[in-house]
Every structure is written in C-alpha cells, then in structure tokens.
Amino acid sequence: MNSTIETILNHRSIRKFKDQPLTDEQINLLVKAAQSASTSSNVQAYSIIGVKDPDKKQKLAELAGGQSYVAHTGHFFVFCADLFRHQKVGEMEGADLTESLESTEKFMVAIIDAALAAQNMSVAAESMGLGICYIGGLRNNLPAVSDVLKTPERVIPLFGLTVGHPDQNPDVKPRLPFEHLYFEDEYDTEDQRYKEQLQTYNETVSSYYHERTEGKRSDTWTGQMAKMLSHPQRMYMKEFVQGKGLDKQ
Known part of the structure; x- marks a missing residue:
C-alpha cells in the first residue's frame, strides 16, 4: 500500500482546527490540485470561492446551521457549479448555447466536475497533514449564501470545504461493507x-x-437514515436552481 492510498483510507472529518490560517502558497497548491481533477469533455464547469473575510465566514457559518468551524478554520472554500463562463463563451463565439446550458445533463456535468475537483483538493490537503470537512449545510439557504458570495446567473454554490491544521484526532468512521x-x-x-x-x-x-x-x-445506520429521510430537507432546491437558469430542460 502506498502513501496516497494510506492517506485516503485514513480520512476523517475534522471539526476543530488550530488558529492558524493557510498560507497563500498552500491555498494556491490546493486549488491547482483541484484543477487537476478529471472534467467532462474539458468543460470545467465549476468555480471555487475562497472566503477569507471574517464577517463573511461568520455569516456562512450561521447559514450552514451554526457550524462554528466554518468561521474558525485555516481557510474556507466554496465549490460552485458554474455555467456562467460558458454563457460568456456563447457571447464571444456568437453562438446560442441556451438549450445546452439549461439542460439537466449540463447541470449534472457541473455538479460532477465540482465534486471531483473538491475531492482532489481534499486528498491533497490531507496528504499535507491538513484536515478537512465538507459543509453541505450551505444548501440550507442558498439564496442568502448566493447573496453573500455574489454569485451570478448559472452559478450555484454546492458545498463548502473547511481546510486547516487539525486540533483533534477522531476515529475513522466505518463505511458500508x-x-x-x-x-x-x-x-x-x-x-x-x-x-x-x-x-x-x-x-x-x-x-x-x-x-x-x-x-x-x-445509533444504527439504518435508524439514522430512516430518521433523516422521514423529514424532507431543502425542498426549495428545484425552484432555486431553475431560477438560476440551470436544469430547466
């Protein structure tokens, strides 16, 4: 087993970080690692917003459900599905791309591209001795998150990623057989x-x-899942996504 696989198999979510910001060099390296992920047909339908402003981080922590480690981490990245630049491509090339940009297929491409990039960043971060935690709670209130981040049409913040120097060492959570x-x-x-x-x-x-x-x-896993799925969450999502000009056809 090589060190890369050992890093992957040793993954755990970190929710307590030391008060030590990432350096610009670390941030640049992590973003480059994310960009090296596979992308469908080289579409590169995602963007990453790094949040340094303390007030913005605190606001996002509140919107994510009061997750304090969003505000108190080495750096906070937000991964977005992004077809805004492809709208600009159409303008530059004199082509009407509306049908493609509003299709479910291209929305799925954007989501998958963003997820692949984020996982590349996560593995890179953990290989550097840093800890990470995905923050899906941003989707609790995407209209407000979009306002904080000023995301334009055809851009959807999907999830956050806290990255920092770990101040805890939890056990690895067991996965399905x-x-x-x-x-x-x-x-x-x-x-x-x-x-x-x-x-x-x-x-x-x-x-x-x-x-x-x-x-x-x-707790049992099936008990956790049954409890969670008995209470549908974020049911505004389809309307919000379509209002942003995505997944409309």
Whole structure:
C-alpha cells in the first residue's frame, strides 16, 4: 500500500482546527490540485470561492446551521457549479448555447466536475497533514449564501470545504461493507442478503458510536437514515436552481 492510498483510507472529518490560517502558497497548491481533477469533455464547469473575510465566514457559518468551524478554520472554500463562463463563451463565439446550458445533463456535468475537483483538493490537503470537512449545510439557504458570495446567473454554490491544521484526532468512521456497494456485472437485489449486509453494518456502526461516546450513543445506520429521510430537507432546491437558469430542460 502506498502513501496516497494510506492517506485516503485514513480520512476523517475534522471539526476543530488550530488558529492558524493557510498560507497563500498552500491555498494556491490546493486549488491547482483541484484543477487537476478529471472534467467532462474539458468543460470545467465549476468555480471555487475562497472566503477569507471574517464577517463573511461568520455569516456562512450561521447559514450552514451554526457550524462554528466554518468561521474558525485555516481557510474556507466554496465549490460552485458554474455555467456562467460558458454563457460568456456563447457571447464571444456568437453562438446560442441556451438549450445546452439549461439542460439537466449540463447541470449534472457541473455538479460532477465540482465534486471531483473538491475531492482532489481534499486528498491533497490531507496528504499535507491538513484536515478537512465538507459543509453541505450551505444548501440550507442558498439564496442568502448566493447573496453573500455574489454569485451570478448559472452559478450555484454546492458545498463548502473547511481546510486547516487539525486540533483533534477522531476515529475513522466505518463505511458500508465492501460487498454491499461493489457488484460485478449487475446490481444484486436479493432481499435477504441485502438486508443482512445492512444489519451487519448496523452492528458495526452501533459499536463505533458506543465506544466513541462511552455508551451514550448506540445509533444504527439504518435508524439514522430512516430518521433523516422521514423529514424532507431543502425542498426549495428545484425552484432555486431553475431560477438560476440551470436544469430547466
């Protein structure tokens, strides 16, 4: 096993950082690592907004649900689906790109491009001894987040990424069993085997929480998911996205 794979397998979310900002050199290197990710047909349909202003970081921390580590981290990156520049491409080249830019397919390309870039940055950051945490809570109130970041039409802030010097060392959280998510040739839907795998994972997760909290928690994964998914979240999203000129056809 090489050091890159060891870094990936040792991933954990960090929610407490030392009071030490990233250097401009570190920021530039992380962005370059993100840009080296694969991108569909070289479309490069994403942008990254680095937030240094303390007031903006505090506002984004509040909008993300009071996640204080958004404001108290080495640097805060926001990854955006971005087809604004491609609208400008159409203007420069005298081409009407509206149908493509408003398609679900190009919206998916933008989301996938942004996710790939972010994961490249995450692996790079962890290889440098830094810690990271993805912040999906920005989607709690994207209109307000967009106002803070001044994102134009065809640009959607998707998630944030805190990057900094770790001030904690949590255990690695167990993932689903290998055989439950890796199939060969076709998807396996055999009901009993499928549920047995989930039950095995429930036991692993419950033991993880029991040990981590000294017996105060013993959550199961299926219980967590059922509770969360019983309360639909961010149901304004389709209207907001389409209002930004994306995913309209």
